[in-house]
Amino acid sequence: MNEPTLYETEDRQHDVPRNVYRFDLPRRDFFKLMGAGITVGLYLRPGLAQESAAQRQFSGEQLPASLAAWLHIGEDGAVTVFTGKAELGQNIRTSLSQQVAEELHAPISAIHLVMADTDLTPYDRGTFGSRTTPTMGPQLRRVAATAREVLAAVAAERWQVKPASLVVRDGRFVNPSSNQSLSFAELSKGRELVKVLVEEVNLEPPADWKVAGTSVPKLDGRDFVTGRHQYTTDMSRPGMLHGKVLRPSTFRANLASVDTGAASKMAGVTVVRDGDFVAAAAADESLAARAVATMTAQWSAPPQISEKELFSFLKNKPDPAAGIEADPPQVAGSLEEGYNAAAKTLAQTYTIAYIAHVPLEPRAALAEWKDDKLTVWTGTQRPFAVRDELAQAFRVPSSKVRVIVPDTGSAYGGKHTGDAAVEAARLAKASGKPVKIVWSREEEFTWAYFRPSGVIDVKSGVANDGRITAWEFDNYNSGPAAIGTPYHIANQRIQFHPVDPPLRQGSYRGLAAPANHFAREVHMDELAHGVGMDPLEFRLRNLNDPRLRAVFEAAAEKFGWGREKPSAKRGFGMGGGFEKGGYVATCVEIEIEDGEVRVGRVAEAFECGAVVNPQGLNNQISGAIVQGLGSALFEAIHFDKGRILNPHLAEYRVPRFSDLPKIEVAVINRKDLPPAGAGETPMMGIAPAISNAIFSATGTRLRSLPLAPEGLSTRS
Amino acid sequence: MPYTLVVNGTERRLDTPADESLLSVLRNHLELTGTKYGCGEGQCGACTVLLEGKPVRSCRTPVSLALGKKITTIEGLEQNGRLHPVQEAFLSVEAFQCAYCTSGMIMSAVALLEANPKPSEEDIARRMEGNVCRCGTYSRIVAAIQQAASRKGVTR
Numbered sequence: 001m002n003e004p005t006l007y008e009t010e011d012r013q014h015d016v017p018r019n020v021y022r023f024d025l026p027r028r029d030f031f032k033l034m035g036a037g038i039t040v041g042l043y044l045r046p047g048l049a050q051e052s053a054a055q056r057q058f059s060g061e062q063l064p065a066s067l068a069a070w071l072h073i074g075e076d077g078a079v080t081v082f083t084g085k086a087e088l089g090q091n092i093r094t095s096l097s098q099q100v101a102e103e104l105h106a107p108i109s110a111i112h113l114v115m116a117d118t119d120l121t122p123y124d125r126g127t128f129g130s131r132t133t134p135t136m137g138p139q140l141r142r143v144a145a146t147a148r149e150v151l152a153a154v155a156a157e158r159w160q161v162k163p164a165s166l167v168v169r170d171g172r173f174v175n176p177s178s179n180q181s182l183s184f185a186e187l188s189k190g191r192e193l194v195k196v197l198v199e200e201v202n203l204e205p206p207a208d209w210k211v212a213g214t215s216v217p218k219l220d221g222r223d224f225v226t227g228r229h230q231y232t233t234d235m236s237r238p239g240m241l242h243g244k245v246l247r248p249s250t251f252r253a254n255l256a257s258v259d260t261g262a263a264s265k266m267a268g269v270t271v272v273r274d275g276d277f278v279a280a281a282a283a284d285e286s287l288a289a290r291a292v293a294t295m296t297a298q299w300s301a302p303p304q305i306s307e308k309e310l311f312s313f314l315k316n317k318p319d320p321a322a323g324i325e326a327d328p329p330q331v332a333g334s335l336e337e338g339y340n341a342a343a344k345t346l347a348q349t350y351t352i353a354y355i356a357h358v359p360l361e362p363r364a365a366l367a368e369w370k371d372d373k374l375t376v377w378t379g380t381q382r383p384f385a386v387r388d389e390l391a392q393a394f395r396v397p398s399s400k401v402r403v404i405v406p407d408t409g410s411a412y413g414g415k416h417t418g419d420a421a422v423e424a425a426r427l428a429k430a431s432g433k434p435v436k437i438v439w440s441r442e443e444e445f446t447w448a449y450f451r452p453s454g455v456i457d458v459k460s461g462v463a464n465d466g467r468i469t470a471w472e473f474d475n476y477n478s479g480p481a482a483i484g485t486p487y488h489i490a491n492q493r494i495q496f497h498p499v500d501p502p503l504r505q506g507s508y509r510g511l512a513a514p515a516n517h518f519a520r521e522v523h524m525d526e527l528a529h530g531v532g533m534d535p536l537e538f539r540l541r542n543l544n545d546p547r548l549r550a551v552f553e554a555a556a557e558k559f560g561w562g563r564e565k566p567s568a569k570r571g572f573g574m575g576g577g578f579e580k581g582g583y584v585a586t587c588v589e590i591e592i593e594d595g596e597v598r599v600g601r602v603a604e605a606f607e608c609g610a611v612v613n614p615q616g617l618n619n620q621i622s623g624a625i626v627q628g629l630g631s632a633l634f635e636a637i638h639f640d641k642g643r644i645l646n647p648h649l650a651e652y653r654v655p656r657f658s659d660l661p662k663i664e665v666a667v668i669n670r671k672d673l674p675p676a677g678a679g680e681t682p683m684m685g686i687a688p689a690i691s692n693a694i695f696s697a698t699g700t701r702l703r704s705l706p707l708a709p710e711g712l713s714t715r716s
Numbered sequence: 717m718p719y720t721l722v723v724n725g726t727e728r729r730l731d732t733p734a735d736e737s738l739l740s741v742l743r744n745h746l747e748l749t750g751t752k753y754g755c756g757e758g759q760c761g762a763c764t765v766l767l768e769g770k771p772v773r774s775c776r777t778p779v780s781l782a783l784g785k786k787i788t789t790i791e792g793l794e795q796n797g798r799l800h801p802v803q804e805a806f807l808s809v810e811a812f813q814c815a816y817c818t819s820g821m822i823m824s825a826v827a828l829l830e831a832n833p834k835p836s837e838e839d840i841a842r843r844m845e846g847n848v849c850r851c852g853t854y855s856r857i858v859a860a861i862q863q864a865a866s867r868k869g870v871t872r
Contacts, residue, residue, distance in 0.1 A: 089815065221807050224818050225799065225803040225806045226794055227751070231816065233749075286733070360754050360817050360848065410850055410851055438753065441755040619813055622852060622856070623852035624852070626854060648759070649755045654850060656845050657842075657844045657854050658845055660855060
């Protein structure tokens with residue numbers, strides 16, 4: 001339980017170069033594996049590429065280390081692209097293929113992505129932080145553009161013409177002067193070319209995109225509507241057993257004693273006790289569960305807090321004596337001057353409950369030892385980190401562990417760790433057979449990790465003309481993502497205060513950005529009302545960033561902001577901001593009946609540079625709004641002294657069909673800007689917008705997430 | 717307990733405890749893994765199959781209750797390589813993200829359209845309330861069901 005919190009790893013280590021990747025596949029083995037053809041790889045760091053390219057290019061015995069991505073064109077013309085990113089429902093298998101097709105001028109049906117397989121794909125830190133589109137996209141585009149140039153050179157040599165004179169379309173090179181043409185297959189036939197990308201290549205500008213930038217349907221969509229796709233939970237191996245783990249009585253509990261005698265006597269059951277890990281495996285899933293149910297264990301656990309103490313605990317727990325110190329404050333200008341210039345000041349506290357990811361496919365892993373090599377199929381966002389976690393757990397070199405991520409039933413930041421993988425591998429080692437573990441929903445709700453709870457204090461000063469003159473923002477525990485204000489404020493102090501948290505917590509879609517946006521954008525609404533300004537006008541008064549202004553204006557226009565006056569039964573609110581290259585503004589209309597709040601309508605404007613797949617983007621935005629609506633209104637994990645009190649879907653409410661608002665999305669497609677990710681930022685405006693809308697209808701200001709888990713009557 | 721199940725038009729001989737869930741029998745003994753485990757509580761709908769055309773939560777249905785009844789799973793909708801109109805509509809509307817809920821959504825939608833060939837948005841929300849899409853693609857699922865309803869009207 002004392003591992004570093006994941007948002008720290010993410011937020012603070014984005015720029016730390018990783019040098020652990022070793023790509024030792026010998027070149028001859030590589031062609032044996034892939035067949036002859038043409039291979040193009042891209043170095044992770046340009047400096048390294050220049051250093052070693054001269055000696056490595058076309059002559060090396062092995063593919064170079066530190067590859068970011070690579071691509072192979074087989075003798076049959078099939079294009080195989082290798083990337084360490086994982087498909088979790090965000091639709092990158094399609095959007096990345098589109099970008100490869102664009103640069104290669106090949107039909108998208110010829111392209112196959114091999115994703116997130118630690119033996120086959122280059123090292124990747126993980127699929128999170130909306131990084132695939134801004135980083136992996138351009139990397140694959142460069143690889144594909146280079147592959148096209150290699151093919152052009154082969155064709156030009158064949159025809160004795162200049163490469164630039166050739167035309168390429170639909171996977172064929174054409175020599176316009178002779179009208180001859182050659183397919184990718186014909187050009188790759190009999191070749192064993194390896195090109196490592198060194199120089200910058202010219203990429204198609206988004207304005208000229210023909211395949212990228214269009215709504216290509218999910219490539220393997222048919223496998224999902226027929227049930228044919230195999231998620232980790234669906235996989236099996238010959239002789240496979242099912243595993244079940246004995247879970248502790250509470251968090252942080254140590255095993256004092258356990259009696260596994262009855263389970264051990266059950267025919268066909270393998271029992272493992274190793275330290276605090278107790279589990280059983282059997283050919284039959286229910287037999288494994290029955291075996292664990294026969295075990296009796298005593299656990300000892302330290303005293304732990306209850307939920308009602310949570311916020312005072314978080315506020316008082318930053319403890320330099322325990323080695324936990326606040327981040328240095330981000331300071332600008334002079335707060336004293338800021339408050340002197342203010343006509344009004346405001347200090348408010350906002351709180352954030354713990355919530356769960358609830359990925360519909362629970363954590364799962366299938367582990368198999370063969371000789372001394374471990375292979376694990378598991379739904380994770382960090383296959384290489386899970387590989388290292390397994391290597392460490394079983395004290396074997398990372399090269400003896402292979403992690404493969406089948407396209408996964410969602411994650412939302414919740415599948416960074418390898419818990420199920422380690423459990424399955426431990427049982428597989430003991431039983432000598434492949435073992436699959438699928439967490440139950442209750443285990444998922446209890447033994448995964450949560451979005452951090454938090455306390456956020458905001459203090460501000462505002463002049464009569466609506467200019468914010470001072471801004472102080474202190475976030476306790478929920479996290480530093482998007483903690484800074486996008487508004488132009490001369491005098492400010494912003495600080496994150498980490499805490500040793502009472503529950504296991506980690507990354508969640510957007511990290512702390514939804515929480516920080518909630519506090520900031522509700523506070524903005526409070527200030528606007530304080531100085532008697534319209535919330536949109538007030539934001540624009542304090543906003544210089546033209547991209548953020550543009551989404552606020554677009555959302556307001558789509559919504560018809562200000563067209564209707566709020567009433568006791570109908571309220572309007574807005575929220576927005578900027579994070580991870582994306583700009584979002586959200587307007588909502590809420591309806592109140594018998595104290596129940598329902599979101600009736602949402603208009604959201606979003607801008608993330610050039611759009612790669614409009615339909616996929618729309619799906620991400622609408623989905624983020626719906627998921628954000630749940631955490632805004634009613635989602636909360638309840639706990640008491642190390643136990644989760646609502647670890648079932650009947651007790652943890654998630655958005656359902658009846659919660660669905662009318663959603664209108666306005667995407668600003670900036671073809672003049674590079675594409676940014678869209679998995680997280682579209683979620684950030686909804687919670688503050690709902691709170692502000694409730695205020696506009698009722699005059700009651702709600703500053704705690706979730707806003708109305710039992711409706712409004714008990715809260716006002 | 718040896719018994720016979722009729723799954724997707726085929727008789728299957730089995731021998732499992734009578735109280736084993738239909739979901740477990742389908743997934744672990746018949747390799748019909750298109751039907752998903754989501755919660756085991758009958759709360760998410762990912763495990764929905766049809767018993768005599770009626771949607772049931774297979775995770776909460778002991779296999780003994782399915783004996784002698786016509787069981788249809790997601791694998792049984794496609795006929796001679798032709799997708800069911802609801803599958804077609806989910807594909808064309810792209811009514812999914814991670815798609816883990818999709819099998820259950822489609823089975824519930826097939827049953828809904830059998831009972832009500834022209835459902836309103838409210839009808840859909842009411843009848844589909846027990847199916848969770850955590851990715852939040854509900855608006856596309858509603859659109860897909862309505863598209864399937866209109867296409868079915870044309871083709872049948």
